[in-house]
Amino acid sequence: MHKHLLEKLTILFLFIVTFLTGCANNNSSKITIVGSSALQPLAEQAGNDYRLSHSGSNIVVQGGGSGTGLSQIQAGAVQIGSSDVFADTQKGINAHLLKDYLVAVVGVVPIVNKSVGVKNLSIKQLQEIFTGKITNWQQVGGKKGAIIVINRSKGSGTRATFEDLVLRGKQAVKSQEQDSNGTVKKIVNSTPGTISYISFPYATDNNIQKLSIDHVYPTNKNIPDNKWKLWSYEHMYTKGKPNKATASFLKYILSKKVQTGLIPKTGYLSVNQMHVKRDSHNKVTKLGK
Template identity: 35%
Template sequence: MKWLKSITFTVIALAVAFGSVSAASAASKLSGKIVINGSSALLPLSLQAASEFKKLNPKVRISASAAGSVTGPQSVRKGIADIGACDWDASTDVPGFKKFDGQVANKVAVIPFAAVTNSNVKVDSLTTSQLQGIFSGKITNWKEVGGSDADIVVVNRAFGSGTRVNFQMKALVGTDFMTKGSNYKEVKSSGDMKTAIETTPNAIGYIDLVYVTSKMKAQKINNVAPTEANVINGSYKVWAYGYYMTKGQPTGATKAFIEYVQSKKFQNGSLKKLKFIPLSAMKK
């Protein structure tokens, strides 16, 4: 009986080993090149997912860059990107942007956005009305909203930014931004916004949570903090779905990569660690 058990164990072990090798071999057969362009809010997610996916599929090459959400579907339309990362569903019309015909919106993440100030600002919460006044240029000094006597420096994202689209729609309820002035700055990406807020005293801007650092302050809006729990329970409204836009339904390596980003492993692992919210956490 001992020798029978030994043989049985050996057979099972070999079966498991060959099964693992077979699975790895099958995964490694996937090949191709994936080019991602668009949203800088989604860039940390794209880079992390690319790193993990390439370890599982070493024959797949992935490059990711960001120049604002609108460049994502534009790049897909021009044929220079396989995936257009975008902070809105670019297959439909949104304020300021017409839909991109023929493109499919693949939902990949929930993105919480926050109004952020330099760490020296002595304000912790702003109302919708106060945010509208600040970003439109009607409120110009922090003392008008309970802070110190100091001029407010408004930092805005350039036109074409998905973060800008969502912040204007949801935090400002459609109120127009100011566009010029001695205390007005405009930046091209989330990374540029992060640097500007960290290094500019009395500055205010907006960014997604993945970029928030100890050198800035994420403001409560109407006394509600921009947290995962508050997004999920519906009390914090300034968030959006992030999308990977593709020309028609994705195929091949592109399809496999998107499915990896949408998988429970990535959604509940790296995606959450980056301060995005899993798709499954939101009510349908």
């Protein structure tokens, strides 16, 4: 009698545990964000902050480059594909299937190893270095020594932004390529003669030499009016209408709390701070504010 009752109670207990576990799993919504390494610091911090006020949420942020983010969201493999470039500029991407959320603006800055002795370049000098026409730092007022170009990998939105705005259709010199802002910064820090470029949120320490361009300094205050021209939007793309959990997170990242608080704190600008806008063909026009 007691044994039979115990068995029934055990079965009931297991049923309740299974039911509650299922409910918990249904309520916890995983959001995977893949793509731009330039956006990664903001996405990670926003994800951490969001989790604190949304129990059961599970936000995973990965890099891989803008090209990866766009291809992954198009394939439906992730909930958000992050990118520094407009989807309609990328081959093989059906931009009309994706929904674009402009979540921030990010600056891009050329950086050099401090040993080169250069703090400013003209846009033409920068172009000629990255196309291989200028090969020694002495040619641009620095110390005698070979210029070592470090480029970002193909598929990088930061590279696409830099090449569109600096190289302007000219062929980049063959060089070492790296797939993330963080790796580029480490190499430039430790390797004499090197030059590359990174997004502003990574350029926060004193170990690297940030370059001004035509004597305009790489600061966020110079971006809204396009005085500093090396900048891009940070996009978060969904495949069509996002699910409820993803829509909630996107609403959070576009909220006043994030746009006026977390975004400037982490080195980005809110789109709302801009006095100009740029389209996918890099045409810049003034906003009617």
